[in-house]
Amino acid sequence: MQKLIPLALFGAVLVPALATAAWNYPATKTVEHFDDYPGARVADPFHWLEDVDAADTKAWVQAENKVTFDFLATIPQRDAIKQRLTELFNYARYSLPSKQGGKYFYTENTGLQNQAPLYVKDSLAAAGRLLLDPNTLAKDGTVALSGYRVSEDGQWLLYGTAAAGSDWNEFRVRSVATGQDTGDVINWVKFSPMSWTHDSKGFFYSRFPEPRREGNSTFSDLANQKIYYHRLGTAQAADQLIYESPEFPKRGWGASVSDDGRYLLITGTEGTDPHHRLYYADLKDPHHPDLGAPIVKLVDTIEAVYNVVGNRGTVLYVQTDLDAPREKLIAIDLANPAKAAWRTLVAESTNVIESSGVVGGRFVVNYMEDARSRLALFDLEGKPLGEVPLPGVGTVAGISGRYDEDELFFSFASFVFPTTNYRTDLGQGTVEIYQAPKVAFDPSLYETKQVFYHSKDGTRVPMFITARKGLKLDGSHPTMLYAYGGFNISLQPAFSSTAVAWLELGGIYAVPNLRGGGEYGRDWHEAGMKEHKQNVFDDFAAAGDYLVKEGYTAHRKLVISGGSNGGLLIGATVNQRPDLARVALPAVGVMDMLRFQKFTIGWAWASDYGSSDDPAGFKYLSAYSPLYNVKAGVKYPAVLVTTGDHDDRVHPAHSFKYAAAMQAANPDAESPTFIRIETRAGHGAGKPVTKVIEETADKLAFALHFTGTGAD
Helix, strand or coil: CCEECCCCCCCCCCCCCCCCCCCCCCCCCCCCCEEEECCEEEECCCHHHHCCCCHHHHHHHHHHHHHHHHHHCCCCCHHHHHHHHHHHHCCCEECCCEEECCEEEEEEECCCCCCCCEEEECCCCCCCEEEECHHHCCCCCCEEEEEEEECCCCCEEEEEEEECCCCCEEEEEEECCCCCEEEEEEEEECCCCCEECCCCCEEEEEECCCCCCCCCHHHCCCCCCEEEEEECCCCHHHCEEEECCCCCCCEEEEEEECCCCCEEEEEEEECCCCCEEEEEEECCCCCCCCCCCCCEEEECCCCCCEEEEEEECCEEEEEECCCCCCCEEEEEECCCCCHHHCEEEECCCCCEEEEEEEECCEEEEEEEECCEEEEEEECCCCCEEEEECCCCCCEEEEEEECCCCCEEEEEEECCCCCCEEEEEECCCCEEEEEECCCCCCCHHHEEEEEEEEECCCCCEEEEEEEEECCCCCCCCCCEEEECCCCCCCCCCCCCCHHHHHHHHCCCEEEEECCCCCCCCCHHHHHCCCHHHCHHHHHHHHHHHHHHHHCCCCCHHHEEEEEECHHHHHHHHHHHHCCCCCCEEEEECCCCCCCCHHHCCCHHHHHHHHCCCCCHHHHHHHHHHCCHHHCCCCCCCCEEEEEEECCCCCCCCHHHHHHHHHHHHHCCCCCCCEEEEEECCCCCCCCCCHHHHHHHHHHHHHHHHHHHCCCCC
């Protein structure tokens, strides 16, 4: 027998559609809608907001935006903050160069360009030549370059574009010599690697079937991803199907070609679980690949990570967490692939292997030690060869180099050290700055400290705190606490113009490394998954309490912020600890934990969250779901929800329904809940710089208003 869950417990209180004089919220209607779950029936009075294309929803979005922007316009500091952010964003930013066919390819944003153009140069000393400028693809800058790969001979550029922040990509091919596109166009691509065969005549990619639903295909369901091979000069309809799994429609598939061009490597995922299957096909001759070669299932279970980082002949070099939660490097000889014959080359250590690669015949291993980077070298038998010296405590955010050349590029950054590209000659042992940005601020005025605090259950958790040097711990400083805590994603020190602007406003910027992330390997991740998700919220609340206890800030000066899974974190924290912070900034958050699997790629997150379709999952998800735990009469922080109307990663209805529930539950509350809905924007990737600056200025102005000079 199902239990009817009272609206006061799961969902906002069902109220008449009316506006409030306190914050002038628009009228939001409610509907009699219920969803059935194991043993319970749950009300969803704002269910109608899931139809983002409906006239009622569009009118609601317009009305909510008007109220929000009318309020933001009253904050005196808003324009000055936007101006300062514009200055801070106005510096040249470079991607790491990649080398192919003797040429170097990289992106460069001169500062305020909405999107970063792609350049090519014939040598490091040569001037870059513009190859592709995505700013010309849309007047408002909302078409982004989502990725690219260059053919082995350096003649062809395969590139992807994404419009209005969507995860949907279109692939095209451009001649590197002429800068002109061919007629090759690939559609219905999401979450796909790009990989050329070494004959440079075609490439592998993954795609979904064309959506069969009426209306907006942006939010279509995703299933039956397949791997194809596209030969240059042919139509997509003629592409060769390489692999599919119709009996398992929710499995994701990706393909890449080994460094030497001999093997096609296929990974099979289930949701967002980092563990995956590993298959391969022997293409034999890289210059005349056998596209009909049989697929060999090397690992056909979901038990561990198997990232192939290189090969020598039949030997694959693999980074794995098999029997090594902090990961190791092993050798698998395809001539004798039995597990008993696998060899450990670089053993698991106390530090996590964040990433690795083969450059110049060596392993380059990026270790994470208490969320800080260390770059070590080993020969291909695992013998230590020393370390690459880093400029300080921070993050190696990327590595680039060829397996057959000694030239290594890596990028390094910290909270006050802008991302800088370095070039290393592994043969000579030299390290030099290759590309360094010049940002209009003085980093010498600030410092970052790493502290450790204890969570509710006694777990020791690290946190980075960045502030002006000589800061007095008198509890007076507005402090932004930013976190994520999920999907094995690690938050390492990274440069942010947003953080710098906040620091200059007199604030403190704090980043704790919560469970659920990958900072301490597999065990740390699993301690924040599914039924253990409450650990993440406890870690976060403990971080805020630590900052208050140690005198960095006060609860009335604390701002909590996070996006996506981090938006869920903020929503849950607002419900569980409304006293923790004065301001909450949940961005593109997963707020409906009972229905997240119903939207686009949401089903894939069940590997981290669990599912309400399962009785145990329903119990713990309903206990913390931000949408279903909003209560009337609670003194909540001031909340500014942000989302994009084209977010097909985390459907905007999550934020729509949460904001409506908060407004309905406490229409006359002392602190408001506003929602800022960006148009022609998605989950965040590829968002134009102008939109980033505007949204960031609004967030910082809102936070400063309620923690600093504004209403208290």
